Amino acid sequence: MPVSSDTIAAIATARGRAALGIVRISGPEAVAIASACFGGANLSEAASHTAHVGYVARRDGTRIDQVVATVFRAPRSATGEDVVECSCHGGDFATRLILNRMLEAGARLAAPGEFTQRAFLNGKMDLAQAEAVADLIHAASALAHRVSVSHLQGRYSEALAEIRAGLLELCAYLELELDFSDEDVAFADRERLEDLLARSERLLDELLRSWRLGRRVRDGVRVVIAGRPNAGKSTLLNALLGSDRAIVSPTPGTTRDEVEGETEIGGLLFRFTDTAGLRDAADAIEAEGVSRAERAIGRSDILVYVYDVTAGMDAGEQAYIESVAKRGAPPALLVANKTDLLERDAPPSGRGVFALSARRAFRDEAELQPLIACLLETAGGDLSLSEGSLVVTNERHRNHLRKALDAVQAARQRLGAGSGGELLALDLRVALHEIGAITGEITNEDVLDQIFSRFCIGK
Ligand SMILES: Nc1nc2c(ncn2[C@@H]2O[C@H](COP(=O)(O)OP(=O)(O)OP(=O)(O)O)[C@@H](O)[C@H]2O)c(=O)[nH]1
Ligand SMILES: [Mg+2]
Known part of the structure; x- marks a missing residue:
């Protein structure tokens, strides 16, 4: 049963010039409202999944645009309600005028993500899939796209369902035993319980471990390039980006503001x-640049520290690198730059040390390959990440998975310690609750509002 009583409308396509634009309308009055604005064919009797060429007109009959209206009847639509999609010409005017006409005819402007929210509430997709819709729209890299498509197809929800089924089986055993507790019989074979628990723990742990990569798939990997003035940091940035993004000059202290590139x-x-x-800058503007650099390092996932190989690293730099290594974060890679200037000396080598010439890298891509491979490995990017690999990219999910894993581990410990089924069942209920919160079987309005407000209007 559809859950909404009103009918929503929004422009589904991006603003600006384009061949086509789409205005969507969903709800119990969708067909009636669309047909009130539509001329050239009768939409009110239109069957589901049919397209109709006609036009949208103002109340006074003047035409706004020629359109194709596609009718989807509940429940066989994206939202589970009656939906009409109006394809018109692109650009800012036709879509806006058509939307206004629909609003005038009785629709309400949709809130961000409201179409997807209705799809979720009508059981068209679970919450994890609805969130994957937003991730797909925001995907800024090939991996982000691949992971969100796989989640949207339900691969991730299937994995959660598998964990859930295992936990439910456990609960069933335990509850059966509790029902007959007076008769002092053990229905639950302890070994079988241990196996099921270990399996749930392994599956949850695998999903949680994918978060390190997942976070980076979603947000990108922050790499800060730091080092003494004139070491060649900006030259390296430009070589990595393959463009003249930052100013390069032989004057030390050239870069002051942070320069970013993706x-x-x-x-x-x-x-x-x-x-x-990085140095003790005499000039106030440069000093501010240095302190910003230090803050940027604090926020980064990886530090690339560049030094001039002909000068070597001074004691201050060595101490600095050691202190970063001691802290353990961010992981630091050393670039011994300007190897083209080395005459006879062998370039330095070692784990995490990359001797190269940033200047030469502009002409020769191979120069940066070892550094690039190490950046990828350090970021946790696994090139063999196959089609449909499960990667947790959502922090909300990660928090629920963490709590579910804690509960399963607590249950395993209790089982090991020989405690009664009642407490074990309680732990398992917690784990089930946490997994249910990811897929939306258990949820509350605040959480839903927070999730769907991230979406754009029209989705
Ligand atoms: N020979 C040679 N010169 C380089 C190389 N990389 C950079 N340089 C030169 O070193 C000088 C400084 O380069 P930048 O990239 O501006 O150095 P930076 O570390 O960004 O310097 P600041 O912004 O001042 O901190 C420039 O004259 C570059 O052309 C290299 O691999 N070989
Ligand atoms: Mg610079």
């Missing part, structure tokens, strides 16, 4: 930030 590597979006050279 590029896709191995399907992941990398966000590089070039910073002001």
Whole structure:
């Protein structure tokens, strides 16, 4: 049964010039409202999944645009309600005038994500799939796109369903045993319980471990390029981006404001930030640049520290790198730059050290390959990530998975300690609740509002 009493409308396509635009309308009055605005064919009797060429006209009969109206009858539509999609000409006018006409005829302007929210409420998709719709729209890299498509197809929801089924089976065993507890019989074979628990724990743990990559698939990988003035940081940034993004000059202290640039590597979006050279700057503007650089390092996923190989690293730099390594974050890669200037000395080598010439990298792509491969590996990007791999990209899911795993681990410990089925069942209920919150079987309005407000209007 559809759950909404009113009819919503919105422009579904982006603004600006385009060949076509789409205005969507969904709800119990969708067909009636569309047919009140439509001329050239009778929409009110139209069968589901039929397209009709005609026009949208103002109340006084003047035409707004020629359109194709496609009618979908409930429940066989994207939202589960009656839906009409009006394809008109693109650009800012036709879509807006048609939307206004629909509003005038009785529709209400849709809130962000309201079409998808209705699809969820009408059981067309679960919450994890609805969230994948937003991820797909926001996807900024090939991997982000691939993962969201797989989630939208329900692969992730299937994995959660599998975990859920295992936990429910466990609960059923335990409850049967509790029902007959007076008679002192054990229905639940402890080994079978242990197996089922271990399996749930492994599946949850696998999903949680994918988060490290998932977060980066979703938000991109922040790499900060830092080092002393004149080390060649901006030259390296430009080489990585394959463009003259940052100003390069032989004057130390050239870069003051952070310079950012994005590029896709191995399907992941990398966000590089070039910073002001680190030193005790005498001039106030440069000093501000240096302190910004330090803050940027604090926020980064990976630090690329550049030094001039002909000068080597001074004691201050060595101490700095050691302190970063000691903290353990962010992971630091060292670039020994300007190897083209080395005459006889062998370039430095070692794990996490990349001897290269940023200047040469402009002409020769191979120069940066080892550094790029290491950036990808450090970011957790697995090039073999296959079609349909499950990766958790959503922080809300991660938090629920974490709690579900904690509950399953607590249950396993209790089982090991020989405690009664009652407490075990309680832990399992917690785990089931947490998984239900991901797919939306258990949810509340605030959570839904928060999720759907991220969407654009018309989706
Ligand atoms: N020979 C040689 N020169 C380089 C190389 N990389 C950079 N340079 C030169 O070193 C100088 C400084 O380069 P930048 O990229 O501006 O250095 P930076 O680290 O960004 O300097 P600041 O912004 O001042 O901190 C410029 O003259 C570059 O042309 C290299 O691989 N080989
Ligand atoms: Mg610079």
